[in-house]
Amino acid sequence: MGKIKKPYGILGYLKLISYTEIKKNFLNYKPLFIKKKKKYFYIKIKKYKKKKNIFLIKINNIKNRTKSIKFKNKKISTNMYNLPKIKNNYYWKDIIKCHIFTKKNKYLGKINNIITNKKHDILIIKKKKKILIPFIYKKIIKYIEIKKKIIFISEKYI
Template sequence: MLIAGKIIKSYGILGWLKIISFTEKKEKIFEYSPLYIYINKKYKVIEIEKWKKNKKKILIKILNISNRTESEKFVKKNIFIKNSSLPNLLNDEYYWKDIIKCKIFNKKNIYLGKVYKIIDTQTYDILVIKTNKKKIKKKEILIPFILKKYIKNIDLYKKKIIIKNYSNFI
């Protein structure tokens, strides 16, 4: 299961909920149905009766939830989707979930650190590498996720990324 969003708070008196979507295009969260929440130590399908965009907010109405009191039990719950509901990607396309925790090496196979976060700048993504090497003064290295220019090779099976031009980032 993957976290695709989060229920933030109740909205109004009729049981609507405000959510944050972690999908690239916010409304696409509804394309990955069914959606689940983890409640009472198990994943439970939540059936979305309606959803709407209100300014920059996404609001949902869960089937059979008709008032604010009933909707409160969903507040602060993550919204999950099954990993298998993600579409297959083309060559040189990657899901962030697969890149996070990859080990980063330079061309000489020297370990630099692990990807622990990715920043979306709208132009391109930036890998944030946490390093604990004493030779590297920075605790974080930022690497643009631009294939062939900065990223030489990605092996998701080994969770290993080889970068070019390491000196540009320290």
């Protein structure tokens, strides 16, 4: 759903980057969890403020910067059953770990992460070196087979 970056100010606010397509939508998903040491902990967003490309959030009973530091760089998630059902489509979590091939069957590697930006998202592949592939459907991304975890791309962009 998103990632907490770092504390903001002295009152316990945290900077949050939303991974949802419509950035404010992360507020609609409940329950929300943070993973710490292989365990998930429930969090409740008490307040939020929009500031440029991020949200400032207050969670549970965090009232100062000292207590908010323990949430730095933690990801916020929800249960899959809370997400809307989609037909003939996929979530970014489905794309992670897909294997990338060119249309001529040259193996490029496995997707490790996705960078989201204003223009288009970027797939990150780590093999011997990092490869960045813009997620532009039809032009670069030619075919996706989610069940087989395979994506085919155009050669002319590699």
